[in-house]
Amino acid sequence: MRPTDPIAETVKSFVLEEFLPGADPGEVTESTPLISGGVLDSLATVKLVAFLEERYRVTIDPHEASVDYLDTIPQIAALVRGKLQ
Secondary structure, three states, rough: OOOOOOHHHHHHHHHHHHHHHOHHHHHHOOOOOOOOOOOOHHHHHHHHHHHHHHHHOOOOHHHHHOOHHHHOOHHHHHHHHHHHH
């Protein structure tokens, strides 16, 4: 993960604090599968979407709250960046 990507860093911090308390931050990388890897279940995914919508003032469409858009931190950051443009 590029440390210059503030969206990715914010998402990573949120995931670590909310869903992986006490985990080594180095264990969550650009390729860590969040949904398909079992870190995020359906309830956690809803919580992540709510966080993104509130923090960035964007709307995540229902079809975007899925493994296709939210499985890795770079995917999540790209989705948010796309919404901000």
